[in-house]
Amino acid sequence: MGKKMFRLDKNSTYMMPAHFGGNAFDPSYKAVMRSTMLSMTFETDRQALEQYIPEELELRSPEVQVALSQLYEINWLAGGYYNLINVSSPVRFNGSKDHVEATYPLVLWENRTAPILTGREQTGVPKIFADIEDLHVSKPYYATSVSYEGNTFLTMNFEAKKEVTGNDFDALKSQMKSLDVIGWRYIPKVGAPGADLSQFIYFPQWMGLEKAWTGTGTFRWTELTPMQNPRQHHIIRALASLPVKRMKQSVLAEGETILDTPNSRLLV
């Protein structure tokens, strides 16, 4: 033993394994990346959706956004890239002190493990793994498929109709200036039911929109058996069961995405 063994530095932040060293906590750090996003929003049944919204939150509107993002030139991955599928709804947190509106991610699938770990452990974003194809682009048609160990569970198709310009573009750009998220960080107890951590976290993020197109979007869930997807089949079944009352806007957008992880904060 003795003083040469590994000791945590009080001014650093760590991820497991901690004993190989962490990083000085830097409040000005931001995750910056290029992004192409294909987003589809639909109106669903409030009661059906509220089953999956924790009671600490209020559902602002019974709608669900299903969005593919292709992220690249990612600064914290030294220029690397990955794709994600974000399924989310608009919520309000009404705590004893905090009253904030943001987006609540029901689930994110990502095809890279490193951001899954940071998202879950730092900010409670419920990321899990899937294979996510880059967009196949045969203009004006765009398509992607999402699968788990060879089993497709989500396909998305988009037909671009019209570039967004003028006031519409300004409005969309303004809307993208706040894409803040509320994560629910849940870490289970060891050897017992219940949690060692169960926290709601406000996570600021935004997109500098550069180009956008509206068009016709469709998506389709395929339910999987427990043997096809033992850890996620219940999530897919839940999402597939949400009625699509009405498709709202479908948008293809390009720009720069920024995640302000160090300014995340616990909600109380």
Add this chain to the structure above:
Amino acid sequence: MGKKMFRLDKNSTYMMPAHFGGNAFDPSYKAVMRSTMLSMTFETDRQALEQYIPEELELRSPEVQVALSQLYEINWLAGGYYNLINVSSPVRFNGSKDHVEATYPLVLWENRTAPILTGREQTGVPKIFADIEDLHVSKPYYATSVSYEGNTFLTMNFEAKKEVTGNDFDALKSQMKSLDVIGWRYIPKVGAPGADLSQFIYFPQWMGLEKAWTGTGTFRWTELTPMQNPRQHHIIRALASLPVKRMKQSVLAEGETILDTPNSRLLV
């Protein structure tokens, strides 16, 4: 809001996303799987190694085991499979109450995200992602390669010499009856340096050995640049810097591996 929104069940255990439901906590549950393990152990410099052992632990012996496991017919993955590389050392935890010996995993690379998440969040096993080839088998030669986004950082080669039989087999089988692990579960604070959870966890596991061979094992680390592996290059560099004073036993083993996750417990 109201009573139809999602509420945690007090008798269940959850993983993120929690709001799609958890599992009743079952103390008798065990993770069971078939395994093929290729293990190489070497003696290193105590001071060099202790840099990476937290001071709450005592290094029992300055040795490091590098082991590939191919796991399949995994009950909790509905018959799925994955590979891992486990780099570990023998330690003792001397707490105010607990005094236990076990293996301390310095890092585990796994090629499947689901067990990375359970390992990290449930028991503090420091798992991260890599691509890990199944063993290439041209008897008596065995080989695997471990890479990150196309960059090889570890190769392992083995030449089987002799099947382990008789008393030697009984001794090895007995030794495999306890492969318990101490994990260090570290969850960072939000928006600040330091930890919200920093716990040492005892995690019982064992292998029912069925067959084993000894032989000549070699491994080679290749250091990567931050651009090749931005999140792990420091770990690889640390492991590559550990001097190999003497190779000890190299073993290829087959059997059944059991992880007793619900009987894991905090060490104090």
Add this chain to the structure above:
Amino acid sequence: MGKKMFRLDKNSTYMMPAHFGGNAFDPSYKAVMRSTMLSMTFETDRQALEQYIPEELELRSPEVQVALSQLYEINWLAGGYYNLINVSSPVRFNGSKDHVEATYPLVLWENRTAPILTGREQTGVPKIFADIEDLHVSKPYYATSVSYEGNTFLTMNFEAKKEVTGNDFDALKSQMKSLDVIGWRYIPKVGAPGADLSQFIYFPQWMGLEKAWTGTGTFRWTELTPMQNPRQHHIIRALASLPVKRMKQSVLAEGETILDTPNSRLLV
């Protein structure tokens, strides 16, 4: 130019790129590998099937076998491994000289490119690429999924019921002693319709059966759009359209597979 440039050796056999050297043609060479095969056979409509059987062949029986093989410890891949899906029917070649019975592969999907190239270019076996999961094994249940760029097009499920023993095993073992194949090697003309090579090739192969189980097998095709699978969607559609009049035997088998490539011969 001059004598130091690359020149073909008359006693060697080459694959592209030829100019890095070939291998001495060795008539005693055999491809040897371990294999696990899950095979399902069904009776279909003769006319439906004959659309896909070239008129140089005679369909011996209106049946189709769909078989997964996991191949490993492959000698010509230095101990590597890959999976394949073989869809085939029993045929007879009645040429001006040759009159032989064998299996005609309608298509093989493989998850490794090297054997796709040798199979196509050396023996006319119509191999194309797909992602093919190793069997998920939750005894007595076995499952695999086959997909192309994230789009599942075939799933296979098997429930093992009974180990094959005694006379049944001997009969099956005897049957596996000849798994010969007829390939149709077709190489197109350059800059014109038609072929530069169009040859039927007899390719001897067999399996040394070691263990087998019978059980209940099911498979399901999922048709894909041209955008999901631009080069194979017509093949999947054709196979999915074959009526399953009656499921015949489903077998899980283990053993050693041998391909006698150098004793392949043109059929005339």
Add this chain to the structure above:
Amino acid sequence: MGKKMFRLDKNSTYMMPAHFGGNAFDPSYKAVMRSTMLSMTFETDRQALEQYIPEELELRSPEVQVALSQLYEINWLAGGYYNLINVSSPVRFNGSKDHVEATYPLVLWENRTAPILTGREQTGVPKIFADIEDLHVSKPYYATSVSYEGNTFLTMNFEAKKEVTGNDFDALKSQMKSLDVIGWRYIPKVGAPGADLSQFIYFPQWMGLEKAWTGTGTFRWTELTPMQNPRQHHIIRALASLPVKRMKQSVLAEGETILDTPNSRLLV
């Protein structure tokens, strides 16, 4: 048998499996795709290089180009994408009739099987498989890694220095108007040494250059053992052995690439 069985159409072109149907031969068809190319050229030793140039060709200059291309929005793959590494040298074919200059690809690695098959079988381009990372981009730094079953054998790094503009751009654009290739289509005999087809093929292609940057390029080969790469290790060793006498231009280019496959022709 009879008239309902499969019969080739005389006006169509086919790939194996032919019996599911081909495509009407269309002389106006072109493969069109977006491309990002990172190209590095070096001067090497003439004799060293000529060992790998077939004697039917004349080496115009002892130089080798190593180029990564990321191809996307590919028309014949319905908007799909893939990457390739092209290693090539400038040659002249002096036949009994044809006298043409073009580029001779020593080898192409591609991370998608479909274009490997068309390239080899239609035009003799010696394509083989490797995993090829998309460019990691941390401006002005660009990097990729090429590996086979987890074993890195080529890394490329580029530091962009200067956008190409004005006359330099026009010159480069003009140069990219002809990227024609000579392939050597070699199909082995069945059951004997030697070839059933051994043809030199002229394959017209070009790039509509849109943007380009010059900079500093470096690449590094890592030789692999036969067990790491049983079918390609000799190719990598050959390329790694070519001395780099002088690095010439390194360029990052973006544009549209066009392959005029139906106007390919045999060289005699």
